[in-house]
Amino acid sequence: MSEHVQNNTLVISAKGVNKIFGSGEDNQVVALQNINLDIHNGEFISLIGPSGCGKSTLLRLIADLLKPTTGELKINGKNPQQARLDRDYGMVFQAATLYDWRTVGKNVELPLEIMRYSASERKVRAQKMLEMVELGKFSNHYPWQLSGGMQQRVAIARALAFEPALLLMDEPFGALDEFTRERMNMELLRIWQTTKTTVIFVTHSIPEAIFLSTRVVVMSPRPGRITAVVDTDLPYPRVFETRESPRFFEKVNQVRELLRDAHEE
Amino acid sequence: MAEITKTPSLTWGENIKGQVSYYFPTIMIAVAFLALWEVAVRVLNIQQFLLPKPSDIAARFLEETQILLSGGSSLLYQAAGATLWSAFGGFVLGCGSGILLALITARWTIISEAAMPFAIAANSVPIIAFAPIMNNWFGLTNPASKMAIVAIIVFFPTMINTVRGLTLIDPRQLELMESYAASPFKTLFALRIPNALPYIFSALRVASSLSVIGAIVSEFFGGPRATLGVFITQAASGFDFDRAWSAILMAALIGIGFYLTVTIIERRVMPWHTSFRQTE
Numbered sequence: 001m002s003e004h005v006q007n008n009t010l011v012i013s014a015k016g017v018n019k020i021f022g023s024g025e026d027n028q029v030v031a032l033q034n035i036n037l038d039i040h041n042g043e044f045i046s047l048i049g050p051s052g053c054g055k056s057t058l059l060r061l062i063a064d065l066l067k068p069t070t071g072e073l074k075i076n077g078k079n080p081q082q083a084r085l086d087r088d089y090g091m092v093f094q095a096a097t098l099y100d101w102r103t104v105g106k107n108v109e110l111p112l113e114i115m116r117y118s119a120s121e122r123k124v125r126a127q128k129m130l131e132m133v134e135l136g137k138f139s140n141h142y143p144w145q146l147s148g149g150m151q152q153r154v155a156i157a158r159a160l161a162f163e164p165a166l167l168l169m170d171e172p173f174g175a176l177d178e179f180t181r182e183r184m185n186m187e188l189l190r191i192w193q194t195t196k197t198t199v200i201f202v203t204h205s206i207p208e209a210i211f212l213s214t215r216v217v218v219m220s221p222r223p224g225r226i227t228a229v230v231d232t233d234l235p236y237p238r239v240f241e242t243r244e245s246p247r248f249f250e251k252v253n254q255v256r257e258l259l260r261d262a263h264e265e
Numbered sequence: 266m267a268e269i270t271k272t273p274s275l276t277w278g279e280n281i282k283g284q285v286s287y288y289f290p291t292i293m294i295a296v297a298f299l300a301l302w303e304v305a306v307r308v309l310n311i312q313q314f315l316l317p318k319p320s321d322i323a324a325r326f327l328e329e330t331q332i333l334l335s336g337g338s339s340l341l342y343q344a345a346g347a348t349l350w351s352a353f354g355g356f357v358l359g360c361g362s363g364i365l366l367a368l369i370t371a372r373w374t375i376i377s378e379a380a381m382p383f384a385i386a387a388n389s390v391p392i393i394a395f396a397p398i399m400n401n402w403f404g405l406t407n408p409a410s411k412m413a414i415v416a417i418i419v420f421f422p423t424m425i426n427t428v429r430g431l432t433l434i435d436p437r438q439l440e441l442m443e444s445y446a447a448s449p450f451k452t453l454f455a456l457r458i459p460n461a462l463p464y465i466f467s468a469l470r471v472a473s474s475l476s477v478i479g480a481i482v483s484e485f486f487g488g489p490r491a492t493l494g495v496f497i498t499q500a501a502s503g504f505d506f507d508r509a510w511s512a513i514l515m516a517a518l519i520g521i522g523f524y525l526t527v528t529i530i531e532r533r534v535m536p537w538h539t540s541f542r543q544t545e
Contacts, residue, residue: 101459
């Protein structure tokens with residue numbers, strides 16, 4: 001049903017991953033318990049759950065911004081640190097985190113600078129990515145001259161600038177209004193389909209997760225764990241009408257009930 | 266996409282008009298203050314040695330300026346040049362080494378953490394008290410003795426502020442660099458230094474005023490005749506208060522000029538900074 005190119009190459013493989021913050025009986029917080037998850041090339045995976053379920057923590061473990069306490073986590077068959085050093089992923093944070101002192105174009109060029117692309121190559125790529133997020137004309141503006149939604153699009157362009165095969169997104173649209181968020185969802189799907197990137201997307205919005213993803217990973221807190229993995233099973237390309245289809249509502253309700261069940265345990 | 270904040274592009278005429286109306290209240294206060302001073306001295310018949318009239322001070326100042334312009338040698342302007350040189354030399358030495366040392370220590374957090382309490386303590390020592398010692402070390406008439414005092418005075422605030430700017434960084438911005446596996450060197454130049462610029466410039470603005478104060482006060486402890494500090498002391502002890510005040514006016518002009526220069530450079534170097542944004 002899905003027209004999206006997808007093969008069975010394993011991008012992420014987590015086996016029995018645990019993450020414990022703090023030490024000593026009283027101060028220990030089990031952020032993640034026994035996480036087992038395989039993500040394949042070209043998938044769009046959403047991690048969803050209430051706050052404290054460890055969805056952001058899991059993303060940070062994959063990004064090697066945190067280390068797992070126990071368990072085995074592989075990115076493209078490598079340990080996370082090696083994957084980070086090889087620049088296997090691009091990351092988009094909850095806040096746009098643009099550098100005030102750089103123009104929009106120079107912000108997008110930042111990862112390319114770090115990876116020692118030539119100046120002309122950087123310019124071409126940054127412009128291409130800005131055009132992809134429909135900000136081609138804003139290359140010479142400073143971040144503060146843009147709205148929140150536009151800044152977040154710059155952050156996406158920056159994450160994609162070196163064309164990573166894996167895109168990690170930590171509630172990237174959480175701070176946006178509903179209308180902008182829906183438009184950004186459409187743009188993200190378009191980008192995903194053009195670039196054939198694997199996406200791992202953290203969100204707390206059920207409709208957003210269903211609309212975007214091939215699979216939704218449902219998580220629950222105390223201790224943070226995976227309670228279910230739902231195949232969205234909706235055809236691509238997804239359009240505005242997708243949100244009105246009975247199948248979409250069915251899936252939204254299914255995830256909502258799973259989250260509620262986990263909460264009432 | 267109409268969410269753009271427009272930067273207003275003003276014409277020259279509009280710009281000047283805007284500037285004048287912006288500074289008008291300030292100018293009026295200055296004029297009123299000088300007028301009140303002048304009237305008070307005349308009406309209350311205040312003695313010249315207590316407070317000379319602003320008009321007398323201005324006359325003395327213009328007299329010296331005329332001597333300079335007609336090619337003569339004006340002691341006031343020679344003194345101004347010498348004091349400015351001491352202040353500027355000390356400023357460059359002190360701020361330069363402050364920034365440099367901050368860059369080195371911030372690389373090794375342990376060193377900067379160990380050095381910071383010391384620097385903060387040293388910053389609250391009245392360094393001007395060392396002026397006679399410096400005169401002994403470098404020689405009374407050697408500008409190096411004044412530069413040394415100025416350099417020490419401006420060193421600590423500059424270093425402290427620079428270390429703060431290099432280390433007080435939004436953790437998310439650091440995480441971004443980490444996610445790109447950026448080298449510490451690249452993080453320093455692409456993130457830490459630009460982040461520190463507003464801190465450095467606020468230190469430099471304070472240092473610009475401190476350096477003129479430091480130079481003049483250390484000259485009070487002795488120095489060549491052609492320095493503002495010695496000029497003021499000698500004029501005052503000779504009861505020539507118009508002359509003393511004309512040198513004070515000169516010192517004020519140097520201080521203001523120095524401060525403005527730093528501010529102008531600051532705007533050039535970081536036009537992106539919040540304080541310079543035009544959002545209306």
